[in-house]
Amino acid sequence: MHILVLLMGLMTAASAQMPAPENAPAQGSAKPIRIVVLGDSLSAGYGLPAAAAFPVRLQKALEDKGIKVDMTNAGVSGDTASGGRERLDWSVAEGTDAVIVELGANDALRGIDPAVTRAALTDIITKLQARKIAVLLCGMLAPPNYGSEYAAKFNAIYPDLSKSLGVPLYPFFLDGVAANPKINQADGMHPTAEGVDIVVKNILPTVEAFLGALSEQRS
Numbered sequence: 001m002h003i004l005v006l007l008m009g010l011m012t013a014a015s016a017q018m019p020a021p022e023n024a025p026a027q028g029s030a031k032p033i034r035i036v037v038l039g040d041s042l043s044a045g046y047g048l049p050a051a052a053a054f055p056v057r058l059q060k061a062l063e064d065k066g067i068k069v070d071m072t073n074a075g076v077s078g079d080t081a082s083g084g085r086e087r088l089d090w091s092v093a094e095g096t097d098a099v100i101v102e103l104g105a106n107d108a109l110r111g112i113d114p115a116v117t118r119a120a121l122t123d124i125i126t127k128l129q130a131r132k133i134a135v136l137l138c139g140m141l142a143p144p145n146y147g148s149e150y151a152a153k154f155n156a157i158y159p160d161l162s163k164s165l166g167v168p169l170y171p172f173f174l175d176g177v178a179a180n181p182k183i184n185q186a187d188g189m190h191p192t193a194e195g196v197d198i199v200v201k202n203i204l205p206t207v208e209a210f211l212g213a214l215s216e217q218r219s
Contacts, residue, residue, distance in 0.1 A: 032069050033067070034069075034072075034097045034098070035072070035099070037054065038084055038091055039074070040078065041078065042075070042174070043073070044076060047190050054075070061201070069211075081104050081121050084101070101125070101135060101136070104154075107154075108140055108143060121158075136207065139169055139172050142154035174191070176202050182194075
C-alpha cells in the first residue's frame with residue numbers, strides 16, 4: 001500500500017513551528033560534531049545514489065553554513081523501531097556526539113502495536129542518553145487506513161517522548177514531501193533526490209538549533 005495515498009491529508013496535521021537556529025554552533029569549529037542518523041529507508045537513501053541520501057545532503061547543508069560535522073548513515077531499509085533498538089550498540093559507535101532518530105514509518109505501515117513502537121523508541125533514547133549522546137527525534141504519522149484510534153495512539157508517541165524524555169522533536173520527517181508525486185519515487189513511498197533536498201531544507205533549522213544547544217552544553 002503506497003504511503004503516497006495513505007498520508008494524504010496528513011500534511012496539515014504535521015505543520016508545526018520549527019525552532020529557530022538561534023544557538024547554531026560557532027562557525028569554523030576545529031572539531032567536527034560526530035552525528036549518526038539511525039533510521040530506515042527514508043534516511044538510508046533507498047532507490048537513490050549514495051550521494052543523494054539524507055545524511056549526505058544534510059551534512060552538505062550544515063557545512064555550507066560553516067558547521068563541521070562527521071555524519072554516519074545508519075539507515076537500514078525495512079527497519080522498525082524495534083529493529084533499530086536491536087542494532088543500536090553497533091550502529092552508534094563510541095565517540096558519537098549526537099544521533100538523529102528516524103524510525104517508525106515501517107511500524108505504522110505494518111500496523112504494529114503503538115505500545116511496541118513506543119517502548120522501542122523509549123529504549124533507544126534512554127540508552128543513548130545514558131551514553132551522554134544527544135538525541136533529535138524525528139516524528140512520523142500513521143496512515144489513516146488503520147483508523148483514528150490507531151492513528152491517535154501512534155501519532156502521540158513522538159511528542160510524548162519528546163516531552164517526557166527531554167529531547168527535541170522534528171514533528172514529521174516527511175513534512176513537505178509526503179503525498180506529492182512529483183518529489184516521490186514511483187513506489188510512492190520514498191522521496192526522490194529533489195524530495196530529499198526538501199526534507200533537508202525543512203529540517204535544517206531544527207538541526208541547527210539542536211547542534212547549537214549541544215555545543216553550548218559542552219562548552
